[in-house]
Amino acid sequence: MPGLVAFGRRWAIGSDDFVLPGAFELFVRLVWWVGILAVYAVHKGQFSCPGGGLLHSYLLVLLILLASIICVLSAVVYISMQGTISNPGPRKSLPKLLYIRLVLCLPEFFWAVLGAVWVSDSSVHCEKTVINVIIGTVIASWVIIIFTVIGVVIVFDPLGGKKTFYLTDSLNRNLESSQSGQLLYNVKNTATRVWEKRIRLLCCCIVQDDDHRVAFTSIAELFRTYFSDTDLVPSDIAAGLILLHQEQDKMENCPKEPEEVLCHSPSSLVTDDLDVELENAAHYMLFAAAAYGWPYYIYTSPFTALCKLSGDCCGNRPTDSDITGSDRHNFHFGSILKITGLQYRDFIHISFHNKIYEIPFFVALDHRKEAIVVAVRGTLSFEDILTDLSADCEDLTLEDVLENGFVHKGITQAANYIYRKLINDGILNQAFTTAPEYRLVIVGHSLGGGTASILAVMLRNSFPTLRCYAFSPPGGLLSKSLADYTKHFIVSVIVGKDLVARLSMPNMEDLKRRIVRIVANCNRPKYQILLRGCWYEVFGGDPDDFPTELDGRNQDALTQPLLAEESLMVRRSPSYSALEDESHLNSPPQYPHLYLPGKIIHIVEESSSKRLCSSDIKYTARWSNERVFSSILISPKMVTDHMPDVVLKALNSLSQEPGSCISCQTRECNTNLVQP
Secondary structure (H helix, E strand, O other), rough: OOOOOOEEOOOOOOOOOOOOHHHHHHHHHHHHHHHHHHHHHOOOOOOOOHHHHHHHHHHHHHHHHHHHHHHHHHHHEEEHOOEOOOHHHOOOOOHHHHHHHHHHHHHHHHHEEEEEEEEHHOOOOOHHHHHHHHOOOOOOOHHHHHHOOOOOOOOOOOOOHHHHHHHHHHHOOOHHHHHHHHHHHHHHHHHHHHHHHHHHHHOOOOOOHHHHHHHHHHHHHHHHHOOOOOOOOHHHHHHHHHHHHHHHHHHHHHOOOOOHHOOOOOOOOOOOOHHHHHHHHHHHHHHHHOOOHHHHHHHHOOOOHHHHHHHHHHOOOOOOOEEEEEOOHHHHHHHHHHHHHHHHHEEEEEEOEEEEEOOOOEEEOOOOOEEHHHHHHHHOOHHHHHHHHOOOOOEEEOOOOOOOEEEHHHHHHHHHHHHHHHHOOOHHHHHHHHHOOOOOEEEEEEEHHHHHHHHHHHHHOOOOOOOEEOOOOOOOOOOOOHHHHHHEEEEEEEOOOOOOOHHHHHHHHHHHHHHHHHHHHHHHHHHHHHHHOOOOOHHHOOOOOOOEOOOOHHHHHOOOOHHHHOOEEEEOHHHHHHHOOOHHHHOOOOOOOOOOEEEEEEEEEEEEEOOOOOOOEEEEEEOHHHHHOOOOOOOOOHHHOOOOOHHHHHHHHHHHHHHHHHOOOOOOOEEOOOOO
16 A cells, blocks of 8 residues: 555554554563563562562553553454455554554653663562563563664655655645646656665675676666656565465466467577487586586585585686686685686686676686686676666667667676776786697676676677577676677577566566556455465465456456556556557657577476475476566575576486487477456
8 A cells, every 4th residue: 555654754564564563563562561460460569679669650550541542453453354455444543553652662661661670779679570570571672662763764664755745745746847847857856865875874884886886876766767656665565475475376377268368489591409419408507507606506505515625725826827806715716616627727717806897707728618708707796786676778889780779787787897808908808829630619607697698699600609598697688789780690698587587677567557457456354465475375275366456347347447546656667658559659668678699598497306305306498588587486486596506406407318308399388368
């Protein structure tokens, strides 16, 4: 629902968010009250000890104070349970109850201080049981007060005052347009500054230069643009993701209409066999994983990695390899050697240098495949995250390449950095001097996969036989023309419902639209959605059939936002801009559609049989296309499917069992899930 408005400002919490925390506090208060009542009843006539009079008054007033708080909490929980996410009317009295609860915090705080003073008074000589109870009461009081303060800080919205003022005045039809425009401009600037401060705080541990400051501003503008047009609180988003997951699972279990089934096969110009590409991908994924260095090696071998690295790597430095950047104790390079199985002499260049737009990579000779491999590391630092989030588009113009178009700005700058190192510093020239008959192969995972793809585009004219394997690359990477151009030399490998492979600004806008729609029109209270959703995510079962206002509406009506959706919009969302009139279709979008690079191999978990000490997971792989990744799918595995060890495990499983692969034939089809 729209954020709670109290004390003249908007808060990052809804009026229906007090059910679960309120019920927990109510339970604690009840147990607390019953315990103190029992102590008071047992020791009612035994307060003649030194300090006993104060103790008697303390316990009596505390019982009355706790009873008052319990009554108010009961009312808060009951009122918060009323209505639905988009119908806050039955909860309109909640702010008044919160004001009363705040007033009761003052005597509670005073009484907690008094209890602490009484307990610390050495002149008090009462029964030890009573003193222990008072100590427990004082501790519980301070714990609740501290957690309340932390909760207020968490739900505090720095933009609450300005956004509330804007929401209120936007309803006034007599407000002059110049005043409204100036107010919206001020809100936007303030929001950008707030997001920039948050990003700076998160990245406080890294040295900040001009590149970082520019990136902070660009990323803050991106976040401000994405979050500024909706009035959702975090619990609304959580409820929306739960509803979307269950709705998605229901649709996957339903029989598909013929028009919902799309055959996915590579273009007629591509003749590479799927099994061969899977075997190559499994081989080169080792290089992409090795680029992560010791964090990946220790993650995959937590019990033996440190011993092996400490025994074999410390003190061993290659003499004929070019290493830049810090690698204390030689752990990174030692891990690369262990993962790839190569020798010191097989490495041409290794860079551990890491800044924003400058990511680590290495160049090695792969004698098994007779290839010069350039492996680019994925996201592993705050600098890499900033590179990922620099998601503005920029033009990529290359000589003799007709398919120029838009690319991801941050990843393109990272590719430019590696390109300059490879060409200007003569690294590739040195590699081909050593092995002139080898061909160039560029690999990477995640951010490294995206960087490797754009780097392959840049090097394609100079190295026509070049091949690139991009594992789990970001979805918003290349425009359609460039993506089609890369189908000749790039293979992307995606596992399951990988979130990163579906990440792009249009897809994020689509997800926001779907969340707003399904949340605004669900006829169940939020606490029921969250509780049943958590049960479904943990224990499984059949997805709940939540009734919504969307049920029974025809397709034309479904294309228009409902009144409940409008109530969650601060202003008209870009998600709906195309629905207003056709003129918007002719205007250039702020974030054009960007796609995955090259041909796409989609690996899906077919089945798993879990036993007491092991689990057997089987995978299937098939050629796919960019339309399958045009929307974000909600799944508990949407993050784990992106992890490099999961990708490597799936590829190894398929390369060892070729029968599990679905070859590229027209009779083989893949089902494309149609989203609501």
